[in-house]
Amino acid sequence: MTLPPRRRRGRHIVHAAAALVVAFVLVASVASCATSGASSTGAKGYITGDGSVTMIAPADRKPAPTLAGAALGGGTIDTGDYHGKVIVLNVWGSWCGPCRGEALDLVEAADRLPGAQFVGIDTRQNGESSAEAKAFVRTFDVPYPSLVDQDSALLLKFYGIINPTSIPSTIVIDAQGRIAALVSGPTTASTLVGLVHELGAGA
Numbered sequence: 001m002t003l004p005p006r007r008r009r010g011r012h013i014v015h016a017a018a019a020l021v022v023a024f025v026l027v028a029s030v031a032s033c034a035t036s037g038a039s040s041t042g043a044k045g046y047i048t049g050d051g052s053v054t055m056i057a058p059a060d061r062k063p064a065p066t067l068a069g070a071a072l073g074g075g076t077i078d079t080g081d082y083h084g085k086v087i088v089l090n091v092w093g094s095w096c097g098p099c100r101g102e103a104l105d106l107v108e109a110a111d112r113l114p115g116a117q118f119v120g121i122d123t124r125q126n127g128e129s130s131a132e133a134k135a136f137v138r139t140f141d142v143p144y145p146s147l148v149d150q151d152s153a154l155l156l157k158f159y160g161i162i163n164p165t166s167i168p169s170t171i172v173i174d175a176q177g178r179i180a181a182l183v184s185g186p187t188t189a190s191t192l193v194g195l196v197h198e199l200g201a202g203a
Contacts (some may be wrong), residue, residue, distance in 0.1 A: 005191075034095050037111065044086075049163075049166045049169070049183075049184030049185030050184070050185050051183060051184070051185070051186050051187060051188075051191075052184050052185065052186040053182070053183050053187075053191060053195070054181065054182040054184075055180070055181045055185075055198070056178075056179060056180055056181060056182075057180075057196070058174075058180075061176075061178035061179055061180055062161075062178060062179055063177055063178055063179075063181045063189070064079075064087075064171070064177055064178060065157040065158065066078070066079055066080045067079045067089075067121070067147055067154050067157065068080070069147050069148060069149070069151065069154060070147070070148045071145050071146065071147060071148065072120070072122050072130070072133055072134065072137065072145070072146040072147070073134060073137070073145075074145045075139055075145075076108070077119060077146075077147050079119060079173075081140060082117040082119075083177060084141055085111050085115070085116060085117045085175060085199040085201070086110070086113075086115070086117070086173065086180075086196050086199055087114040087117045087118075087119060087172070087173065088110075088113075088116055088117070088118045088119070088170065088171075088172055088173075088192060088196065089119050089120075089121055089170065089171040089172075089173065089175040090106055090118065090119075090120050090121065090168060090169075090170045090187075091120075091121045091123055091155060091162075091167055091168055091169045091170070091171075092120055092122060092123070092146075092167065092168050093122065093123050093124050093133075093167060094122075094132040094133045094135065095124070095128070095132070095137035096167050096168060098167075098168055098185065098186045099136075099167065099168045099186075100136070100140075101186055101188055102168060102186040103136070103139075103140040103142070103189070104140060105186075105187060105188045105189040105192070106118070106142070106187070106189075106192070107140055107142055107143060108189040108197075109189040109192035109193055110143055110144050111143070112189065112193050113192070113193060113196050115201055116196050116201060117144075118143075118144035119144060119145060119146065119147065120142070120144065120145065120146030120147065121146065121147050121149050121154055121155060122147065122148050122149060123149045123150075123152055123154075123155055123167065124145040124149075124150065124152065130148075133146070133148075135164060152164060158171065161179060161182070162182055162184065163184065166184050166185065166188055168185065168187075169182070169183065169184055169185070170182070170187050170192070171183075172185040172192075172195050172196065172199070174199050174201075175199070175201055180195075180199055181195045181199075183195075
């Protein structure tokens, strides 16, 4: 059936308007993804930050919570035992790809900063005997201990300070036991060495 000219024009206008709406939705979706500050790790519902660093002015620093619990591989850890030292806390999991990507940088930073105490927070593993977590430590020759945080109870002590779903994350605690710097996402050896040296410690 041949439509009258007026009806054909009306149908063309409707189709053009629909195409414009679809195009707008697609552009908005792409823009939203491009401006997102974090990406999914694809595992356990965690996200990865972009490695951004927040340095906290001395006057604004708050006391860090003391962490104590089982150590990966046996024994216990109590961060209260490191009072007077700069502490670098790194939140990781063997299931987290970006954690594997930053592992050698953490090892290098720990080697370059013998005056600072590095401690891992091994989150969402299968407990103290996790074969995957132990394999991670062996693979990257991690020289410092890690707390086992199977249920994220230790990580939640930093609620409101770091995003508990952002893995990896790194927290630097100054020699007075205050939170001095935060890294959201994978970090580098040069970043950590610079942060610890800025606190006047680590050598």
